[in-house]
Amino acid sequence: MTSLDRSWLAQPLRLAKTTAISLPQKDMGDDATALLAALTLRCCQLCTLRLAGNGIGDAGAGCLAESLKLLAPLKTLDLSDNRLTATGAAQVTRSFFRALTEQLPARPRILDLSKNPLQDHGVASVARGIPKGALSTVKDVILRLRAVGCSSATSLPELCSHTFCGLDLSSNALGDAGTHGATAPGGAENTDTWAIRIESGNGSFDPQCLTPLVRLLEPRALVRSHVVHWHARAVGVRKTAWLLEGEGEEGWMIKEISCKRRCCNIPTALENCDSLIQKFPNLLLDETLAFPHSCVELQTPSGEHTNDLLISRRCPGVQLCRFFSDLDLRLVENQEHLERVAAKVGELLADFHARYSDPLTGEATYHTDFHPSNVLYEPQSDTLTFIDLDGMGSSGISDDVEKFERLLWTFSAERYASAFRLKYMALAKPLAKPQRSSTKSTAASSEDLYPPTATVVTRRLPRGESFKCLSSLAIPSSSGFNPRGRNLVTLAWLISPSEKMTEPRVRTAKKKAWMLYQNGQKECWYLQQVASNVDASLLEKRCRAFVRIFPHVLADECLAFPHSMIPLQMGSKNCGHLLVANGPCNTTLEQYFLECQDNRDKVLEELLPRVGEKLAKTLDKYRSNELIQLKPSGVLYDAQREIITFADFAWGDEGSDGMNVLDRLCDSLKSFADDRHLQKLRMGFARVQRSRQRGAFQKACFGNRSPPHSDSEGSSSSSSDEETSGLCRTM
Secondary structure, three states: OOHHHHHHHOOHHHHHHOOEEEOOOOOOHHHHHHHHHHHHHHOOOOOEEEOOOOOOOHHHHHHHHHHHOOOOOOOEEEOOOOOOOHHHHHHHHHHHHHHHHHOOOOOOEEEEOOOOOOHHHHHHHHHHOOOHHHHHHHHHEEEEOOOOOOOOHHHOHHHHOOOOOEEEOOOOOOOHHHHHHOOOOOHHHOOOOOOOOEEOOOOOOOOOOOHHHHHHHOHHHHHOOOOOOEEEEEEOOOOOEEEEEEOOOOOEEEEEEEOOOOEOOEOOHHHHHHHHHHHOOOHHHOOOEOOOOEEEEEEOOOOOEEEEEEEEEOOOOEEHHHHHHHOOOOOHHHHHHHHHHHHHHHHHHHHHHHHOEOOOOOEEOOOOOOOHHHEEEEOOOOEEEEOOOOOOOOOOOOOHHHHHHHHHHHHOOHHHHHHHHHHHHHHOOOOEOOOOOOOOOOOOOOHHHOOOOOEEOOOOOOOOOOOEEOOOEEOOOOOOOOOOOOOHHHHHHHHOOOEEOOOEEEEEEEOOEEEEEEOOOOOEEEEEEEOOOOOHHHHHHHHHHHHHHOHHHHHOOOEOOOOEEEEEEEOOEEEEEEEEEEEOOOOEHHHHHHHOOOOHHHHHHHHHHHHHHHHHHHHHHOOOOOOOOOOEEEEEEEOOOOEEEEEEEOOHHHHHOOOOHHHHHHHHHOOOOOHHHHHHHHHHHHHHHHHHHHHHHHHHHHOOOOOOOOOOHHHHHHOHHHHHHHHHHHO
16 A cells, blocks of 8 residues: 555544545555454444455455444445455355344445456355345345356356345356346346346347346246246337336336447436436435336347347336327316326426436436326326436436427317426426526527537538437427428437537438538538338348448448438327438539539430449449348439439338339439430449459459450450340340
């Protein structure tokens, strides 16, 4: 230990008032740990002891265990990354839990034994080290056993017999066979996230394969005398949330989220949940909230961490919007009932804002996506529960009341919306006003969505590195995205939160397709609206897989392949999705042709064959029969750099209409090109196809050797146009 550490330990008065000792990575060893264990007896107010990475062995752990018996219950004991084996870990565990039996904790306690060489025998010793008298307090303890070398499920049965507040067994080689040994946090008292990996073929959650997930969440289900049939029911607009239900079982609510940050200054949903739990430790004890208590990693078979599943308790009741729609409001009693429920929501929301206000600033912590679909109502018990809280407290959001009131007005009538607002205003405490006033999904033109560090788009628009599904965009009409609406700033912020688009402009590319760009700049975001009847989850999976196979496709200027998908939402109704891709320019081929004043016929004769050749080369470069057959119907053209970019691909029913790639593109160009010009495009496409086929044949026949010359070479070149025309007719 350093001289500063020794001077602190030598002051008795400071020891008596010490509440936390944190000495990580001090290389203390067993001797210094024994001295510290003796001195901690004078720390009568000690709550936290962190000694990670100090090379502490079983001898030092034994000294600490003796001191723990005489100390008040610790809130946190961190002995991770040391040299504890089964003997030392069992001694510490026994003393830690014995102290808890003497005084029930007011909040969850943490015992961290991660990164110690416990092995299977050591994990079993930890389970046996829990005294029988401490079983009632196990539910108040978070036990962390990360990377302890546990590799067999046979070492975990005793550990699984307890319902911990949180049990973290991540970074252990448990595998699918060992997942039944992991005890998930139980009930509403869970306060920690844990991560045990399950494999997913494409990196996304498959609601048809529930066995590994059920083994994680409820290991006891596998040893019951009766078989429980589990199923996942999709809820919500984006189809990334499910209710996991079983016969006679309470079940869980699960939601798939991205494990990667959209921007360096925007935390992931999991990181946001972790910070909220640290700020408000009683979040998971609140019966009016279904806050996520656990996290399960999703991985591809190759081990790539793709997404996460947030787990929260299954709450009784139905979504409030469904309850509204089922009521017959012609009856007076139903009108009065709905008015009481609306007022009760206002009362609960006012209490929510007051209880979870920032202790330092007094600023309210908002739900951020508060609407009738995220409130559950149980008519029999007359109870309400708030759900979908992973975005709680996100910056720039303070319109819970306004948003809910507006949607309630849409679902029912002004009478019930007024009952909600009046009750909220009567009970709401005066809170500090946050700096921002718009939500991710409802902001119209607020440039203050951007963080202070955001830079203005100057030359190149940010390009995505992977396919992402972003937050939903609220639209005023069910007809879809309106480029003349007031939500362009919000849309630009959703796509790139770190770079500010101060003067957004939109040009129509074709029907249901637009180009969003900064005024005065050439690059654009190509926006394509996908109908609501297209399976969004399947489309997302295919795009993710395509980008994973061809990671360079998002940087290819010849192909505007989507890198983001934004759900469009009006109230609780799904109105389709908006696909976002990067384009090198904001001019389509048709717009370039119409802007040409002279020699339009010559422009088409020279340009369309190049379009056909580029199309053939691009399709050959991204050939993937198993995933997506690229069928573009839009062409961007940068005349200055002579770049041809294909965009606006066929999705859903459009992709299975029987039209091949060439026919679909030519059909979209008929508005400004006649059959004679389109034949030039087909011939350019066929030339590349014929050249590729000839090259493949020569390589198969001659390998790397040059083929013998033929006297008919000249005649073959003269008949190339005839061959090309014949090949075009067969396409």
